[in-house]
Amino acid sequence: MTGQAMRPLADEAARRRIREALDESQLVEAAAGTGKTTVLVERLVAILEQGLGRVDGLAAVTFTRKAAGELKLRLREELDKRLV
Numbered sequence: 001m002t003g004q005a006m007r008p009l010a011d012e013a014a015r016r017r018i019r020e021a022l023d024e025s026q027l028v029e030a031a032a033g034t035g036k037t038t039v040l041v042e043r044l045v046a047i048l049e050q051g052l053g054r055v056d057g058l059a060a061v062t063f064t065r066k067a068a069g070e071l072k073l074r075l076r077e078e079l080d081k082r083l084v
């Protein structure tokens with residue numbers, strides 16, 4: 001960015017719902033590189049922080065093993081950051 005204020009994303013309401021509507025199951029479908037993994041990690045961390053689940057009881061389904069590995073790695077990194 002060149003000093004301009006960042007505009008909110010067009011799908012910010014959907015992202016917020018993914019992060020905050022923790023009492024419902026959700027299907028997140030979006031193109032590659034749109035931030036699915038990031039928002040799913042935020043959702044999983046919120047579930048754990050609010051005591052709504054445990055790591056061994058979470059389920060997140062992805063389309064590829066590579067995506068599953070990335071999700072697992074990012075979740076582990078985020079949880080490690082919060083333990084420090």
